[in-house]
Amino acid sequence: MAKKKNNPKEKLQELGKRVSSDIKKNKNPNIDVPIRALSNVSYDKRNKILVMGDKIAKRFFFNVAHAKKFMQTLEIAAISKKLIQEGKHASLRDVFYMAKRTIPSTKVNIVDEQPESDSIIEDLELVTENSRELLNINANKNGSIAGSVVVEDRGDRIDWSKMGSGGWSIPSNVEDIKFLKVNAKYVLYMEKAAVWERLHEDKFWDKQKCIIISSQGQTTRGIRRLLQRLNKDYQLPIYVLTDMDPWGIYIYSVLKFGSISLSHLSEKLALPSAKYLGITVDDIKNYKLDKHLIKFKDKDSSRLSQISKYEWFKDNKEWQRQFKMMKEMNAKAEIQALSSRGISFISEKYLPEKIKKKDFLD
Amino acid sequence: MAKKKNNPKEKLQELGKRVSSDIKKNKNPNIDVPIRALSNVSYDKRNKILVMGDKIAKRFFFNVAHAKKFMQTLEIAAISKKLIQEGKHASLRDVFYMAKRTIPSTKVNIVDEQPESDSIIEDLELVTENSRELLNINANKNGSIAGSVVVEDRGDRIDWSKMGSGGWSIPSNVEDIKFLKVNAKYVLYMEKAAVWERLHEDKFWDKQKCIIISSQGQTTRGIRRLLQRLNKDYQLPIYVLTDMDPWGIYIYSVLKFGSISLSHLSEKLALPSAKYLGITVDDIKNYKLDKHLIKFKDKDSSRLSQISKYEWFKDNKEWQRQFKMMKEMNAKAEIQALSSRGISFISEKYLPEKIKKKDFLD
Numbered sequence: 154m155a156k157k158k159n160n161p162k163e164k165l166q167e168l169g170k171r172v173s174s175d176i177k178k179n180k181n182p183n184i185d186v187p188i189r190a191l192s193n194v195s196y197d198k199r200n201k202i203l204v205m206g207d208k209i210a211k212r213f214f215f216n217v218a219h220a221k222k223f224m225q226t227l228e229i230a231a232i233s234k235k236l237i238q239e240g241k242h243a244s245l246r247d248v249f250y251m252a253k254r255t256i257p258s259t260k261v262n263i264v265d266e267q268p269e270s271d272s273i274i275e276d277l278e279l280v281t282e283n284s285r286e287l288l289n290i291n292a293n294k295n296g297s298i299a300g301s302v303v304v305e306d307r308g309d310r311i312d313w314s315k316m317g318s319g320g321w322s323i324p325s326n327v328e329d330i331k332f333l334k335v336n337a338k339y340v341l342y343m344e345k346a347a348v349w350e351r352l353h354e355d356k357f358w359d360k361q362k363c364i365i366i367s368s369q370g371q372t373t374r375g376i377r378r379l380l381q382r383l384n385k386d387y388q389l390p391i392y393v394l395t396d397m398d399p400w401g402i403y404i405y406s407v408l409k410f411g412s413i414s415l416s417h418l419s420e421k422l423a424l425p426s427a428k429y430l431g432i433t434v435d436d437i438k439n440y441k442l443d444k445h446l447i448k449f450k451d452k453d454s455s456r457l458s459q460i461s462k463y464e465w466f467k468d469n470k471e472w473q474r475q476f477k478m479m480k481e482m483n484a485k486a487e488i489q490a491l492s493s494r495g496i497s498f499i500s501e502k503y504l505p506e507k508i509k510k511k512d513f514l515d
Numbered sequence: 516m517a518k519k520k521n522n523p524k525e526k527l528q529e530l531g532k533r534v535s536s537d538i539k540k541n542k543n544p545n546i547d548v549p550i551r552a553l554s555n556v557s558y559d560k561r562n563k564i565l566v567m568g569d570k571i572a573k574r575f576f577f578n579v580a581h582a583k584k585f586m587q588t589l590e591i592a593a594i595s596k597k598l599i600q601e602g603k604h605a606s607l608r609d610v611f612y613m614a615k616r617t618i619p620s621t622k623v624n625i626v627d628e629q630p631e632s633d634s635i636i637e638d639l640e641l642v643t644e645n646s647r648e649l650l651n652i653n654a655n656k657n658g659s660i661a662g663s664v665v666v667e668d669r670g671d672r673i674d675w676s677k678m679g680s681g682g683w684s685i686p687s688n689v690e691d692i693k694f695l696k697v698n699a700k701y702v703l704y705m706e707k708a709a710v711w712e713r714l715h716e717d718k719f720w721d722k723q724k725c726i727i728i729s730s731q732g733q734t735t736r737g738i739r740r741l742l743q744r745l746n747k748d749y750q751l752p753i754y755v756l757t758d759m760d761p762w763g764i765y766i767y768s769v770l771k772f773g774s775i776s777l778s779h780l781s782e783k784l785a786l787p788s789a790k791y792l793g794i795t796v797d798d799i800k801n802y803k804l805d806k807h808l809i810k811f812k813d814k815d816s817s818r819l820s821q822i823s824k825y826e827w828f829k830d831n832k833e834w835q836r837q838f839k840m841m842k843e844m845n846a847k848a849e850i851q852a853l854s855s856r857g858i859s860f861i862s863e864k865y866l867p868e869k870i871k872k873k874d875f876l877d
Contacts, residue, residue: 294731
């Protein structure tokens with residue numbers, strides 16, 4: 154939710170006023186932009202999230218190296234302000250096309266490629282202290298949700314327990330959703346839509362009093378914000394269910410600790426209390442899945458080696474034990490391997506048992 | 516919906532009874548499997564869909580070349596029958612893991628890789644004359660929908676006009692959905708979720724009395740069946756909105772005419788009356804998008820050349836004209852290029868104008 158002190162429209166107006174005041178005073182207009190680079194990102198051990206340092210760069214209008222980026226920053230700030238005024242939301246791609254125009258009486262485009270406008274949008278997140286969603290610029294849309302929860306969104310009352318087999322389709326921007334009723338003990342997030350459909354058909358969320366959420370592959374920002382709001386506002390624990398492979402573990406890593414490129418948003422996106430439920434290497438033995446291991450390819454081994462060196466995993470004995478066993482096994486396993494034990498083994502045995510025993514990785 | 520004459524469970528039982536009757540008569544048990552290969556697929560000009568010929572192969576138990584596939588067929592038929600009996604649905608990946616077990620007292624697995632079980636599932640679609648969804652085996656889940664429509668699904672009453680910003684999440688299997696109210700003049704299907712969010716925010720479906728559906732990329736079978744049911748049962752025209760590139764045109768091609776690999780399901784999946792709304796090469800000029808063309812890469816050119824030779828496009832003058840112009844332009848364009856004309860240009864000008872003029876490709 155937009156907090157009054159950080160009202161995005163006011164923040165954008167402030168930016169404009171500072172620049173026009175500089176111009177009136179015959180000063181070289183400039184914008185303070187915090188530096189988004191590895192050199193300015195560190196892992197905060199106490200809060201268990203990636204955080205951004207306080208290094209700031211000044212972006213000047215009268216500076217050959219800065220002038221284009223300065224202009225792009227003001228252009229995209231203007232687009233965002235217009236969107237907020239009109240109450241409309243645009244995708245990153247839309248913003249790129251809206252900014253891609255020729256500067257009058259020149260042949261120079263304001264932006265030529267989308268990475269330019271994307272980068273400015275991330276700058277503006279820092280300059281205005283507002284996430285891109287609050288600047289009315291949306292990320293990708295993906296994922297489904299079900300549970301004993303009622304929300305209000307765009308004037309509609311939506312009951313996540315009455316969505317048939319499909320569930321509610323998660324929007325890219327969840328900032329304006331109001332929770333009217335939340336009746337759940339925890340949230341289970343899974344990387345695969347097919348697993349979500351399995352649990353939904355088995356009424357897992359009803360039997361276990363939980364909320365089930367899935368994307369397909371990487372977690373969208375909409376889902377991350379939704380998980381964070383359920384975690385912060387309703388103290389619901391978040392459990393993560395992915396394949397046992399470096400890509401599944403990376404999904405968990407980004408969800409829990411944040412990512413380098415979005416470290417300035419860790420507070421809004423990271424979930425330091427999230428737990429990894431599975432699939433773990435121990436599950437392979439405990440649930441007799443060894444026949445369903447899939448041999449590592451080179452890219453799996455090298456990715457695993459990278460992840461095992463992450464600062465937040467480096468000193469974590471339990472995770473290092475997993476990485477070591479996975480390396481020795483030289484193999485990965487999928488969530489769906491559990492189906493070899495019976496189609497509803499996952500919802501009737503595996504998940505209830507692991508959750509009851511609190512058999513998680515932190 | 517399952518028709519009585521093709522009841523999937525009865526069809527599976529018939530298959531089992533034929534085999535056991537052969538065994539009792541000391542005959543070599545066999546199964547008739549229609550041939551799924553290019554040699555047995557043709558384009559039906561009159562009905563405008565890809566159809567399967569009547570070539571059939573006999574799969575024998577006592578035949579070294581057939582024995583393994585024969586066994587796989589019976590195993591997967593048994594899995595499907597069990598799913599139907601239990602009222603549960605499995606994904607292709609689940610079925611693979613359920614079938615992947617060692618034959619007792621041997622070291623041979625019934626299936627080793629998923630393509631083996633996938634192929635048998637397609638055989639069973641033919642043998643039982645039922646789509647995989649009716650055999651309780653689901654495809655991928657993806658996509659969102661909104662419109663003035665009320666459906667009943669798993670006992671829930673779902674109003675597609677009251678789904679907030681997210682919309683209803685489309686299930687992988689839509690066979691059991693009942694339509695309670697359909698208030699729409701047409702259906703607009705688009706390949707991009709971001710465009711769907713744009714139209715939904717602008718209440719396009721409400722203003723235009725239509726239904727809006729999106730996936731992300733290729734259309735899922737669930738979406739194709741949903742479109743077909745809305746088209747057949749409610750006579751709603753289907754309009755398709757994709758990028759102007761060979762991949763967008765291919766999405767339209769599969770949706771309208773069917774695909775070679777699923778030609779046996781054309782009747783259930785193809786939409787011969789679907790129309791291509793855009794983005795067309797003419798739109799580039801008419802809507803001043805020429806500054807937003809993206810140069811073809813080699814793979815774009817070669818894909819375009821392949822598609823232009825498809826039997827259903829070969830004699831279509833309008834499409835050939837588009838292909839020729841696109842080739843000369845040597846460039847493609849995205850739906851979102853319309854945002855360069857204003858964030859709601861697509862919903863306020865482009866779409867209403869094109870639909871009013873019936874400016875479609877067939």
